Amino acid sequence: MNEPDAKFARYPSLEGRAVLITGGATGIGESLVTSFARQGSRVAFLDIQEEPARKLVDAISAEGLSAPRFLHCDLTDLEALQNAVSQVLAEFGAVDVLVNNAANDQRHATEEVTPQLWEHCMSVNLRPHFFTMQAVIPAMKAAGRGSIINFSSISWTVPSTGLPVYTTAKAAIVGLTRTMAHELGPSNIRVNAILPGAISTDRQVRLWYTPEYVANIMSRQALKCTIYPDDVARLVLFLAADDSRAITNQSYVIDAGWT
Numbered sequence: 001m002n003e004p005d006a007k008f009a010r011y012p013s014l015e016g017r018a019v020l021i022t023g024g025a026t027g028i029g030e031s032l033v034t035s036f037a038r039q040g041s042r043v044a045f046l047d048i049q050e051e052p053a054r055k056l057v058d059a060i061s062a063e064g065l066s067a068p069r070f071l072h073c074d075l076t077d078l079e080a081l082q083n084a085v086s087q088v089l090a091e092f093g094a095v096d097v098l099v100n101n102a103a104n105d106q107r108h109a110t111e112e113v114t115p116q117l118w119e120h121c122m123s124v125n126l127r128p129h130f131f132t133m134q135a136v137i138p139a140m141k142a143a144g145r146g147s148i149i150n151f152s153s154i155s156w157t158v159p160s161t162g163l164p165v166y167t168t169a170k171a172a173i174v175g176l177t178r179t180m181a182h183e184l185g186p187s188n189i190r191v192n193a194i195l196p197g198a199i200s201t202d203r204q205v206r207l208w209y210t211p212e213y214v215a216n217i218m219s220r221q222a223l224k225c226t227i228y229p230d231d232v233a234r235l236v237l238f239l240a241a242d243d244s245r246a247i248t249n250q251s252y253v254i255d256a257g258w259t
Contacts, residue, residue, distance in 0.1 A: 008234055009234070009237070009238070010039065011039055011237060011238070011240075011241035011242075011243060013241045013242035013243070014036065014039040014040065014041050014097075014237065014240060014241050015039065015040035015041065016040060016041070016042065017041045017042065017096040017097055017240070018041070018042045018044075018088075018092040018093070018094045018095050018096045018097070019036045019041045019042065019043045019044070019095075019096065019097040019098075019099070019240070020044050020045070020046075020085070020088055020095045020097070020098050020099070020132075020136065021033055021036070021043065021044070021045040021046070021099045021101055022045070022046050022047075022075060022099070022100055022101050022102040022128060022132060023045075023046070023047055023075075023101045023102025023103065024043075024045025024046065024047055024053070024056070024068075024070075024101065025045070025047035025049040025052040025053035025056060025070075026047075026049060026052050026201070026202065026203065027199075027201035027202065027203055027204075027229060028101060028151075028196070028199060028201060028229045028232050028233070029045065029047070029101045029102070030052070030056055030229065031228075031229035031230050031232065031233040032045075032099055032101060032229075032232075032233050032236055033045050033056060033060070033068050034056070034059075034060060034233075035230070035233040035234070035236070035237055036068075036097075036237070036240075037060045037063075037065045037066065037068055038063075038065060039237060040066075041097070042066065042069075042092055043066075043068035043069065044068065044069040044070075044071065044088045044091075044092065045068055045069070045070055045071070046071050046072075046073040046075065046081070046084055046102070047070070047072070047073070047102075048072065048073065048074050048075075050072055053070045053072070054070070056068070056070075057070050069088070069091065069092075071084045071087060071088070075102055075123075075124065075128040075132075076120070076123040076124055076127075076128075078127075078131055081128060081131060081132060081135070082131070082135050085132060085135035085136060086135070089136070089139055094139050094140075094142075094143050095136040095139055095140065095146070096140070096143065096145065096146060096147070097146070097147045097148075097149070097240040098132060098133065098136050098146070098147075098148045098149070099148075099149045099151075099236060099240075100128065100129040100132055100133070100148070100149070100150045100151060100173075101151045102124070102128060103124065103125050103151060103153075103166075103170075104121075104124045104125065104166075105153075105155070105163060105166050106163070106166070107162050107163050108121075108162070108163055108164070108165065108166075109162065110164050113164065113165055117165065118165050121165040121166055121169060122165070122169055125165075125166055125169035125170065126169040126172050126173060126176075129150050129173055129176060130176060133148055133180060133191075136148075137184065137189070140184075140187065140189050141187045141189070144187070144188055145188050145189065146184070146187075146188070146189035146190070147189070147190045147191075147192075147239060147240045147241075147244075148180070148184075148189065148190065148191045148192070149192055149193070149194060149236055149239050149240065150173050150176065150177045150191070150192070150193045150194070151173070151193070151194055151196070152170045152171070152173040152174050152177075152193045152194065152195045152251065153166075153167075153170040153195055153196060154195045154196065154197045154253060154255050154258060154259050155167045155170050156168070156170050156171035156174075157195065157253075157259050158258070158259065170195075173193060174193050174195075174251050177191050177192065177193040177249070177251065178249055181248045181249035182249065185248060185249075190239075190244070190245075190247065190248035191248055191249065192239050192244075192247065192248060192249070192250050192251070192252065193250070193251040193252070194232065194235060194236065194239075194251075194252050194254065195251055195252065195253045195254070195255070196227070196232050196254050196255065197217075197221070197227060197253070197254065197255025197256060197258045197259070198217045198221075198227060198255070198258070199227050199228070199229060199231075199232060200226050200227060200228055200229075201229055217258075220258045221255065221256040221257055221258050222256060222257025222258075223256035223257050224256075225256055227254065227255070227256055231254060232254055235252060235254055239252070
């Protein structure tokens with residue numbers, strides 16, 4: 001959702017660039033897919049949610065834009081993930097921008113965490129970040145450029161309670177981002193992280209946004225405004241574009257001043 005009469009940036013360098021987004025069917029991912037398509041990028045996205053993904057493709061096509069390429073993929077299945085990335089590379093010839101967005105912030109109490117739950121949470125929230133990067137790095141090195149944007153969260157900086165394994169994964173993503181920025185910098189590949197705060201997605205509103213929680217958010221934020229997925233997508237566009245060519249190894253918070 002945009003401010004009335006607001007005008008936002010268009011990035012010429014994103015036109016024609018190949019963009020891969022994980023978890024692109026709903027929420028922030030949906031906004032990312034739409035925003036890159038509107039920039040003229042060639043977009044592919046991975047998700048397990050078939051119906052909303054198809055609706056998103058149809059909606060973008062109805063705008064007269066190039067339809068994004070949707071690939072059904074369970075990111076916890078590493079072989080399926082690697083195959084999906086290989087398919088995108090075969091079709092697009094490159095991946096110029098990777099956005100590791102997919103996550104699941106299902107609440108869980110400390111005493112309920114089993115080894116199986118721990119492994120599953122990591123296989124959704126952390127492991128795909130690394131292995132998707134690993135899969136696209138050769139093509140980025142061959143092209144001599146690339147931008148990787150990893151989604152973390154303010155949950156580990158607040159800190160949040162009631163989801164300790166998720167919070168651990170989100171903290172680890174910042175460390176992963178920093179080391180990969182230095183490993184890949186000599187190849188002109190930039191790696192940055194984004195830490196969203198309370199973003200008003202359909203899922204968050206449906207599951208967690210009680211009047212009490214919304215009041216708590218507003219009491220903590222410096223800006224007393226609702227943050228929407230489009231607000232996050234605009235930051236991602238900037239970090240993907242050549243306008244941010246000298247920016248890497250950074251973590252950007254978008255939380256209206258909560259932290």
